[in-house]
Amino acid sequence: MDALRPPPSDPSNNAACGSGTGPRRTRAQRSGDAGEAAALEVLTGRGLRLVARNVRFKAGELDLVMLDADTLVFVEVRRRGRAEYGSSIDSVDPRKARRIATAAMLFLQRHPRHARVTFGRNLLGRAFLDAGDPRTAATHFFENYNADKQAARAPDSLLFLAEAMVQLNDTRRACIALAEFGETYPALAVGRLQNQYDGLVRRVTCN
16 A cells, blocks of 8 residues: 555645634625525525535635535635626636635545545545646545545546556556556446546556
8 A cells, every 4th residue: 555655745735724703704705705695595406415614724715515416515606796807717716726625625634534525535636636736636536545445436536546646657656556446446447437447557558
């Protein structure tokens, strides 16, 4: 297992939990609260279930944490009063996205036994992988796989760990991850995850 463990990620990703509700809410914050309430009403109307709201850490904040069937969802609520200010998604720059991802990571660390945490960890790793940070992504994939190899998204995380290692040019760890996947999840290697598995096998040369 130590041979599969990815190299350490940037320690600046670590953060501590914030405390309390803070000072009296400003007008802008009250407006944000109203936006969150509206978003919550829409999402619950579509079948999502609320897990937590306004989860605050020193490194960032999660507006809403919800369940969409068996998927743990982290919701960032953005509100724009005038169209000329740009769309809500335009207001989430890379720095803001990084703070959201870090807060999600801390939430998962605080609630490691949450019934759907395997989905959240895997999704968080994919977010870092898509953002071009395979080293941090690898840490989340490894933690998700190592926490419970029978969890619903443990096999996916093991394959994504191999992908992260390929992007880091770490062929040895990529091959270890692929070999372990084939041994641990033979049915998935010819089933649901066959395309992803075969694609990775073609990309690396293992002894």
